Amino acid sequence: MEWMTGALCARxxxxxxxxxxxxxxxxxxxxxxxxxCVRCPVLRPCLAWALDSGQAHGVWGGTNAEERAALRRRRGPGAPRAPLSTAAH
Structure with missing residues (x-):
């Protein structure tokens, strides 16, 4: 998770x-x-990690828990990881 070193939330x-x-x-x-998050250079890997690891709390990759749950449902079980839209919320 090398991407975390560049995360704006770390500061x-x-x-x-x-x-x-x-x-x-x-x-x-x-x-x-x-x-x-919107200004963060690691927004995409942060969101991908949160989705892949099932983060159920907090803001990750510009999304809250409900938004990530909706993204996971759209991806479906066992779906290959595809690029995600990172539009600002």
């Missing part, structure tokens, strides 16, 4: 990427984390 508050809750301040923190 940010980790609590921003793992906010607890579903409303108010949590949503603001999630959006702030995603703004960091």
């Amino acid at each position: 940010a508050d980790p609590d921003l990427f793992f906010a607890v809750g579903t409303a108010g301040p949590t949503l603001r923190e999630e959006l702030a984390a995603k703004r960091i």
Whole structure:
């Protein structure tokens, strides 16, 4: 996971990427984390790793847990890893 050394989140508050809750301040923190992700040079490998390793919490590769679950469903079980769209959320 050499890509992690270039991640912008490594220089940010980790609590921003793992906010607890579903409303108010949590949503603001999630959006702030995603703004960091959008500028990150390792967004794609981060998202691919989060999908492949089944990360169920936090913001990874510009996505939250629900967005990654939807991406995994679209890929289907046993599907080969394909390039992912990394449009900003």
